[in-house]
Amino acid sequence: MIETTNRIDEMSQFLKLLSDGTRLEILRRLHVREHCVCDFVEMFDISQPAVSRHLKLLRQSQIILERRERQWIHFRINPDHPQHELLLTILNAMDLPAIPKKNC
Amino acid sequence: MIETTNRIDEMSQFLKLLSDGTRLEILRRLHVREHCVCDFVEMFDISQPAVSRHLKLLRQSQIILERRERQWIHFRINPDHPQHELLLTILNAMDLPAIPKKNC
DNA sequence: ACGTTATATAATACAATCGTTATATAAAGA
DNA sequence: TCTTTATATAACGATTGTATTATATAACGT
Numbered sequence: 001m002i003e004t005t006n007r008i009d010e011m012s013q014f015l016k017l018l019s020d021g022t023r024l025e026i027l028r029r030l031h032v033r034e035h036c037v038c039d040f041v042e043m044f045d046i047s048q049p050a051v052s053r054h055l056k057l058l059r060q061s062q063i064i065l066e067r068r069e070r071q072w073i074h075f076r077i078n079p080d081h082p083q084h085e086l087l088l089t090i091l092n093a094m095d096l097p098a099i100p101k102k103n104c
Numbered sequence: 105m106i107e108t109t110n111r112i113d114e115m116s117q118f119l120k121l122l123s124d125g126t127r128l129e130i131l132r133r134l135h136v137r138e139h140c141v142c143d144f145v146e147m148f149d150i151s152q153p154a155v156s157r158h159l160k161l162l163r164q165s166q167i168i169l170e171r172r173e174r175q176w177i178h179f180r181i182n183p184d185h186p187q188h189e190l191l192l193t194i195l196n197a198m199d200l201p202a203i204p205k206k207n208c
Numbered sequence: 209a210c211g212t213t214a215t216a217t218a219a220t221a222c223a224a225t226c227g228t229t230a231t232a233t234a235a236a237g238a
Numbered sequence: 239t240c241t242t243t244a245t246a247t248a249a250c251g252a253t254t255g256t257a258t259t260a261t262a263t264a265a266c267g268t
Contacts, residue, residue, distance in 0.1 A: 004200050007199065009125055011198045015128075041214095049216075049217080086193065151229080153228080153246075153248095154227060154228080
């Protein structure tokens with residue numbers, strides 16, 4: 001029973017992280033290729049700290065991974081996250097046009 | 105571009121509805137069989153109006169359907185919801201023990 | 209060492225979410 | 239008609255989520 005509650009809590013936490021348009025768009029982009037913070041700052045109409053905060057939430061839950069290269073921090077999807085498959089299913093379910101690999 | 109934004113907004117709205125433990129549990133139960141409000145009131149440690157509000161949110165978004173029978177209102181999953189398949193995938197991804205059909 | 213660029217954190221404001229209690233409505237049964 | 243049962247709505251408060259601005263840190267280039 002406690003076990004059941006835990007699984008439900010984990011899932012609701014996971015879905016909460018995905019239930020924000022900015023974070024969904026971030027994940028959709030990261031599904032194509034790595035991006036650094038500045039890519040997203042250009043992309044969205046929100047401040048740099050706001051972008052940073054979204055990335056922090058996704059990183060804290062291990063949905064994305066980061067890697068520093070010189071002064072940039074590059075983010076990518078974590079393929080080993082327990083719900084990685086579900087994440088891909090959700091991204092596909094949005095059924096959006098593909099993002100060109102070269103695009104910013 | 106606008107189209108893309110709409111799809112992302114729709115998905116984030118949908119996920120927001122599922123990102124609550126009580127609503128996930130409600131949906132998990134409804135996946136097994138119909139329930140009325142009073143079933144859920146017994147089941148959860150929240151007030152009847154709180155249960156009613158969760159059901160209203162799910163109904164408004166067409167994720168569940170209702171049917172009145174005498175003084176009871178029975179809820180069930182809407183198999184024609186655009187994201188019905190995704191909903192089932194999410195419920196399965198929680199990988200919980202099956203709920204016996206006869207159970208309350 | 210200093211200025212610039214990239215990113216993170218702190219403080220704060222505002223809006224959304226989710227609970228409660230009190231009350232209303234609808235159907236049933238005496 | 240009156241009471242009971244099932245459900246919904248309204249009003250309100252606490253908590254959480256998401257933005258902003260200001261400031262800090264880290265790496266780079268001159």
